[in-house]
Amino acid sequence: MAENYDTYRESVAGRADVEDTPELVAYYKQLDTLKTGALWTVANKIEPWQPKSESVPVLWRYRDLRDHVLRSVDLVTPEKAGRRVIYLNNPGRQDVSAAVGWLYSGLQVMHPGEAASAHAHSSSALRFIMEGSGAYTIVDGHKMTLGANDFVLTPNGTWHEHGVSADGTTCIWQDGLDIPLVNAMEAGFYAVHPNLQQAVTHPVDDMPAIWGGKGLKPHGGTWSKPYSPLYKYEWAPTYEALVRYSKVTDGSPFDGVLMHYVNPVTGGPVMPTIGASMQLLRPGEATKAHHHTGSFIYQVAKGSGHSVINGQRFDWTERDIFCVPSWAFHEHANASASDDAVLFCFNDLPVMHSLGLYREEALAENDGHQAVTG
Numbered sequence: 001m002a003e004n005y006d007t008y009r010e011s012v013a014g015r016a017d018v019e020d021t022p023e024l025v026a027y028y029k030q031l032d033t034l035k036t037g038a039l040w041t042v043a044n045k046i047e048p049w050q051p052k053s054e055s056v057p058v059l060w061r062y063r064d065l066r067d068h069v070l071r072s073v074d075l076v077t078p079e080k081a082g083r084r085v086i087y088l089n090n091p092g093r094q095d096v097s098a099a100v101g102w103l104y105s106g107l108q109v110m111h112p113g114e115a116a117s118a119h120a121h122s123s124s125a126l127r128f129i130m131e132g133s134g135a136y137t138i139v140d141g142h143k144m145t146l147g148a149n150d151f152v153l154t155p156n157g158t159w160h161e162h163g164v165s166a167d168g169t170t171c172i173w174q175d176g177l178d179i180p181l182v183n184a185m186e187a188g189f190y191a192v193h194p195n196l197q198q199a200v201t202h203p204v205d206d207m208p209a210i211w212g213g214k215g216l217k218p219h220g221g222t223w224s225k226p227y228s229p230l231y232k233y234e235w236a237p238t239y240e241a242l243v244r245y246s247k248v249t250d251g252s253p254f255d256g257v258l259m260h261y262v263n264p265v266t267g268g269p270v271m272p273t274i275g276a277s278m279q280l281l282r283p284g285e286a287t288k289a290h291h292h293t294g295s296f297i298y299q300v301a302k303g304s305g306h307s308v309i310n311g312q313r314f315d316w317t318e319r320d321i322f323c324v325p326s327w328a329f330h331e332h333a334n335a336s337a338s339d340d341a342v343l344f345c346f347n348d349l350p351v352m353h354s355l356g357l358y359r360e361e362a363l364a365e366n367d368g369h370q371a372v373t374g
Contacts, residue, residue: 051293054092055100055325057309062130062319069107069172078116084109085175090323093180100323101295102181103274103348108162109172110135115163118193124227124271125154125177127162128299128344130319134168137161139231141201144208146173149235149301151261151344155227155271159198174299174321176346178273207231211264228263228270235301239342242280246340254290254362256281256332269350281305281334281341288368289331292360296324296347303341305334311373329363329370 018024018040031037069086078084087106088099099105108127110116112134128151129135135146139160144152154160164171182188203209210218211230214237223229242257251257257280261270269275278301281287289308298307304317309330314322324330334341352358362368 051327053101053295053325053327055090055098055295055323056092057312057314057323057325057328058088058090058100059314059316059320059322060088061316062321065107066172069109070170073109073111073170078110078114083116083175088321088323092325096180096183098180099297100325101348102178102184103295103297103346104175104177104179105297105321106175107172108175109170110162110164111170112164112168113166115197116161117196118159118161118198119191120157120159120193121190122156122188123177123179123182124156124273125160125175126270126274126276126346127152127154128174128176128346130172130174130299132164132169132171134165135171135173136163136165137232138198138200141198142207142231143200143202143204144232145205146232147235149239149344150232151276152232153228153230153270155225156273159193161193161197176274176297178348181273181348181351205232208234217264223265226272228261228265230264230270233261233270233276238278239280239302242278242342243340246280246282251282251285253288253368254331255279256285256287271350272354273348273351274346275349276344276346279343279345281332281343283339284334284337286333286369287331289329289363289370290360291327291329291363293326293358294347294349294352295326296345298322298324299344301342301344303334303336303339305332305336305341307332308370308372311370313372313374331369 028038072084072086076084085106085108087097089097090099097104127137129146129148131148137144137146137152137154137160139154140158146152207229210221242259245259246257249257259278261276262268263270299321300316300318302318306313306315307322307330309324310328316322363370
């Protein structure tokens with residue numbers, strides 16, 4: 001029975017039982033002239049038994065990137081470059097300029113007093129501050145001030161711009177967008193604000209003040225847009241929440257103490273196509289391996305440690321960035337015996353869940369840990 005099943009599986013998955021006879025080759029050529037083709041010649045490629053990501057695991061070390069990011073300041077201006085960004089280019093996704101899967105990431109730098117022009121686009125975006133002071137983002141007239149390890153949303157279709165106040169310091173932040181996904185769907189639009197800059201029409205940091213109450217909703221507060229009204233998520237209360245949670249939970253065997261950033265109105269993800277989370281690994285904690293659909297980009301917000309992704313070990317420290325492709329086995333470990341390690345992550349899980357495509361499996365063998373092969 002098993003042999004018959006394996007034979008059947010190979011047959012239906014591809015062209016195991018179909019030989020390229022002269023008649024078939026001629027037939028394929030005839031189909032090609034009609035802009036058609038025989039499914040059995042491509043079925044293995046377009047309908048695999050399980051996900052086969054073209055992305056590869058990558059670790060981008062901040063100490064290697066930082067000088068190159070800063071050098072771009074001397075080479076191009078925000079006005080001429082549009083956005084002065086060094087993007088992360090996964091070797092398996094160079095054709096779409098993606099960091100992993102259908103997610104884009106880049107490192108943007110600005111000096112004090114610089115401001116990029118206001119613009120809007122079909123892609124959803126977030127910014128995670130890596131270093132510096134005085135950074136700000138304006139979204140549809142709402143200005144948010146930002147510090148290290150804060151992150152801010154610039155959702156699909158909103159007018160937004162970024163800058164650094166004149167009394168600040170040079171700032172570097174990570175951009176995260178769904179540009180490759182939007183382009184794959186052939187739905188991308190981009191526009192520059194007619195005045196190049198937008199007016200700040202609300203009190204500074206008003207959205208976090210209105211919507212950032214812990215378990216509280218403002219009286220009369222309404223919000224119907226498909227993304228979070230909070231816009232800015234600050235590091236200090238996030239880390240505090242993780243620490244409090246860590247004292248009353250064993251955590252996930254695969255992710256440690258994991259908390260998701262949410263839309264305070266719906267409890268759902270911060271944006272329809274991009275989710276975000278922060279996870280804490282307690283001193284000496286090592287998680288077990290699992291894999292799931294969805295692409296993930298991690299940034300180390302605190303501490304140091306390592307991750308094993310499809311058998312490859314990647315040692316990371318603060319501000320390093322690494323990616324986990326869809327269906328890649330992965331596990332994480334905190335290198336410190338006395339301090340927490342904290343990982344920020346953004347991902348495409350909202351897409352996976354909304355389309356019913358999310359699946360997850362634990363590694364069954366070797367007590368849930370991968371053999372390190374590279």
